Amino acid sequence: MPELPEVEVVRRGLAPQLTGRRLTRAVVRAPRLRWPIPALDRLLAGREVRDVGRRGKYLLMGFDDGWLIVHLGMSGTLLFTATPAPAQRHDHLDLEFEHGTLRMRDPRRFGAVLWHDRRDGPIEGHVLLAGLGIEPFDERFDADFLYRATRHRRTAIKTLLLGGTVVVGVGNIYASESLHRAGIRPTRAANRIAIDRYRRLVTEIRATLVEAIDRGGSSLRDFVSSHGEAGGFQLECLVYDRAGEPCRGCASPVRVLRQQQRSTYYCAVCQR
DNA sequence: AGCTGGTCCTGATGGC
């Protein structure tokens, strides 16, 4: 499940492979994703990739005329290979370069590939990006920011983190992990958390994301990098997917509950 | 069969 670390791992893999390279052809094989993939060949053939960026869980490939916006949804992968295998079911898009092909695959089709033309304004103004919260590695993301943003938010802190309107990139795995490391109960109302505890939470969110990126992301099911490598962070999870197993801090069993129809893992002793 | 999950959308709720 691509959260910020997985998307960042993909971005870091693709940037050196694609920056400054010219697309020879774009082949849309299966346009049906969350929204239809537009006819990209006429937009991208002959165009050079300027940079490969990221905003939240969105990957942004910059061209002179605009940006290709890619979201991996739940099951999306972007794989770059010098000689691509024959296309299979769920292979939605090939971006062909002289030195290889970037293939987007997404069995569950929660992902998206969209084009934002420069004539329609800066990429930050795109409807999918405009409402996003702050980047967790932005220096303005600190305890004061979180504290002020939550004064009248009564929703559970874990739900708030997942929402993406305050801070982006923290999905289901890293929300459980960060809250455990910060000692905060996932169900605690966001406006009932003291600023000192938010200070700790900011530190732990960043540390968790950095460690996950360093491990190549989490591969609980199908995540792989642009080189096809699985990540290893799932092996280091303190609570996620460990219901009933001993908390690594106090040995009491890790509990699981449902918030917004998603599983939350926590330790009832270490997290208050 | 039923569960899994990221995010957009819709409709409900609540505070001022």
Next chain:
DNA sequence: TGCCATCAGGACCAGC
């Protein structure tokens, strides 16, 4: 009462 921000739930999928 009305507006706006916030919030909850549904929908979308294939694979296991």
